Amino acid sequence: MKMSELFAPTLKESPQEAEVxxxxxxxxxxxxxxxxxxxxxxxxxxxxxxxxxxxxxxxxxxxxxxxxxxxxxxxxxxxxxxxxxxxxxxxxxxxxxxxxxxxxxxxxxxxxxxxxxxxxxxxxxxxxxxxxxxxxxxxxxxxxxxxxxxxxxxxxxxxxxxxxxxxxxxxxxxxxxxxxxxxxxxxxxxxxxxxxxxxxxxxxxxxxxxxxxxxxxxxxxxxxxxxxxxxxxxxxxxxxxxxxxxxxxxxxxxxxxxxxxxxxxxxxxxxxxxxxxxxxxxxxxxxxxxxxxxxxxxxxNHDQQGIRWPWSIAPFEIEIIPINSKEEKIRATSKEIYSQLKDEGYELIIDDRDVRAGFKFSEADLIGVPVQIIVGEKLLKRNSLEVKIRTNGERIEVEKTSIGSALEKIKNNLVRT
Ligand SMILES: Nc1ncnc2c1ncn2[C@@H]1O[C@H](COP(=O)(O)OP(=O)(O)O)[C@@H](O)[C@H]1O
Ligand SMILES: [Mg+2]
Ligand SMILES: [Zn+2]
Missing domain, CATH: 3.30.930.10 (Bira Bifunctional Protein; Domain 2)
Structure with a gap:
């Protein structure tokens, strides 16, 4: 699913009537x-x-x-x-x-x-x-x-x-x-x-x-x-x-x-x-x-930034965040990772919108999808991606070619059986 097509009207401020x-x-x-x-x-x-x-x-x-x-x-x-x-x-x-x-x-x-x-x-x-x-x-x-x-x-x-x-x-x-x-x-x-x-x-x-x-x-x-x-x-x-x-x-x-x-x-x-x-x-x-x-x-399951969904009930399992969607290499890599992981059976959302990276990050934290894959220029130079686990705040650098096995491990750790 593309974030640009998702009907999810977000708000910056907490609504007045919300007590919890x-x-x-x-x-x-x-x-x-x-x-x-x-x-x-x-x-x-x-x-x-x-x-x-x-x-x-x-x-x-x-x-x-x-x-x-x-x-x-x-x-x-x-x-x-x-x-x-x-x-x-x-x-x-x-x-x-x-x-x-x-x-x-x-x-x-x-x-x-x-x-x-x-x-x-x-x-x-x-x-x-x-x-x-x-x-x-x-x-x-x-x-x-x-x-x-x-x-x-x-x-x-x-x-x-x-x-x-x-x-x-x-x-x-x-x-x-x-x-x-x-x-x-x-x-x-x-x-x-x-x-x-x-x-x-x-x-x-x-x-x-x-x-x-x-x-x-x-x-x-x-x-x-x-x-x-x-x-x-x-x-x-x-x-x-x-x-x-x-x-x-x-x-x-x-x-x-x-x-x-x-x-x-x-x-x-x-x-x-x-x-x-x-x-x-x-x-x-x-x-x-x-x-x-x-x-x-x-x-x-939440923190100051937003929701931290348990894996099994999260609206999506993985969110891919291209830091700059206009950059060709970033866009192509994000798409490639998206289709690879989709084929492996994950439920994904990709933030394909042309907005500031900071805005994408804060919205991703608010919505609370358990794993974020951040695709940015710096790490791509050494063929790596950043994986952020929303559930515990952990951030790891993962080689592009081993993203599949890395996610399998992360999922196994996050899913309670
Ligand atoms: N007003 C409500 N809004 C949302 N969920 C409710 C509401 N009332 C009950 N529930 C859910 O339904 C479950 C069974 O309800 P029940 O035990 O009959 O209600 P209560 O405990 O209010 O007498 C509750 O454990 C709760 O999860
Ligand atoms: Mg009851
Ligand atoms: Zn006792």
Whole structure:
């Protein structure tokens, strides 16, 4: 991709409304734009990150046995009345009437919708266990939308629902999902904690929050410095080893719940078990905020100049920066390197614009592509290129002919497996 053709309107100054660095950088780097309070458009660079995170999530959900579906955003009010959540949910639920005066809402979560599907389609224990998921837009009229896409009113969430015969099997599904969530955040290159949590309005007994560790996070977590177990507030020492706990901060990006029969009982989602008896489906639900994860990744990985994307979720992997695009040799070499690395399978962007080198450098640092290859006159004289690793600030001189193998090494170091 050529920078001259990319639709990424960047800004020099931090927008006034941005209270946190991720919000400010996403706007400055031309990744998102606000339409209305808590409602955002993703521009190409932002969309590439959303796609990367979604694909990692999708792959891990499939590997864990999930099957992808897509449920509607528009929900009949009747279903929400069946569980009582039409009243419980309060003004966060966006309600409206259709032309026939029937109640509807925009889905903030999908327990009612999936349970309705399950009660119609799951008849026998032979159909269990079952895990269904979607990556879809949710609506919550938050009292205080803030921090950009971190707490917005319309946001992309992956939600998976598990159905089992009994509590013991549900716990197995829960464990599978717990492990899948660990893999998702590992693959995203993010440091995270799984913390036992309150189940809130979703309900059920056991739940865990997945928290990205970031000093700017709203969530306070207590961790045991000895055995690394994380605890919610209200404790002084570790349950396991009695070590005094230390406080850390982070951002909730995922939340998993053992629902049990909280929805299947009131909605009468029953199946016939092996012994012929009718039993309610035992459920679990599992959410990851895709946009929230993107924002948290920036909170955890940035410096004064801009974003430092983990390799696996960066909008591009390598940015080629010709210092002077008018210089024939620089231009030709940049093109040559671009096609070589493209053939090797990297995702590249080249800053082919006729602008000052300093401007290219500061924009590259702001956007935060993990590796920059700088093509300049001085090093070209000895057939070398400068490689700058945005992630750790390291700069190395690499011979032009060995750029392929050098990048392979750099990539292996940057990608967490
Ligand atoms: N307003 C929001 N904006 C962006 N992401 C959100 C928002 N609310 C929830 N999420 C994401 O969806 C995930 C699951 O939501 P859930 O646990 O049901 O919400 P909450 O913790 O707000 O009750 C959260 O962990 C978070 O990543
Ligand atoms: Mg939550
Ligand atoms: Zn401990």
């Amino acid at each position: 660095v991720s919000h400010s950088y996403m706007i400055r780097a031309g990744m998102i734009r606000q339409l209305s309070s808590g409602i955002y458009t993703f521009l190409p660079l932002g969309m590439r990150v959303i796609e990367k995170i979604s694909n990692i999530v999708r792959e891990e959900m499939n590997l864990a046995g999930g099957q992808e579906i897509l449920m509607p955003a528009m929900h009949p009010g009747e279903l929400w009345k069946e569980t009582g959540r039409w009243d419980i949910y309060g003004p966060e639920l966006i309600r409206f009437k259709d032309r026939r005066e029937r109640d509807f809402c925009l889905g903030p979560t999908h327990e009612e919708i999936i349970t309705d599907l399950a009660r119609r389609e799951i008849k026998s224990y032979r159909q269990l266990p079952l895990m269904l998921f979607q990556i879809q837009t949710k609506f919550r009229d938050e009292i205080r939308p803030r921090f950009g896409i971190m707490r917005s009113r319309e946001f992309i969430m992956k939600d998976l629902y598990s159905f089992d015969r009994d509590e013991a099997d549900m716990e197995k599904s829960y464990q599978k999902m717990y492990q899948a969530y660990c893999k998702v955040f590992d693959r995203c290159g993010l440091e995270y904690l799984a913390v036992p949590a309150d189940s809130g309005v979703i309900g059920g007994k056991i739940s865990h929050e997945f928290i990205i560790v970031a000093p700017t996070g709203e969530e306070r977590i207590l961790i045991c410095p000895e055995c690394k177990t994380a605890f919610p507030e209200g404790r002084e020492e570790c349950e396991h080893c009695k070590t005094p706990l230390e406080e850390t901060r982070g951002i909730e990006v995922g939340h998993i719940f053992q629902l049990g029969v909280k929805y299947s009982e009131p909605m009468r989602a029953y199946f016939v078990d092996q012994d012929g008896s009718e039993k309610p489906l035992v459920m679990g639900c599992y959410g990851i905020g895709i946009g929230r994860t993107m924002a948290a990744a920036i909170e955890a």
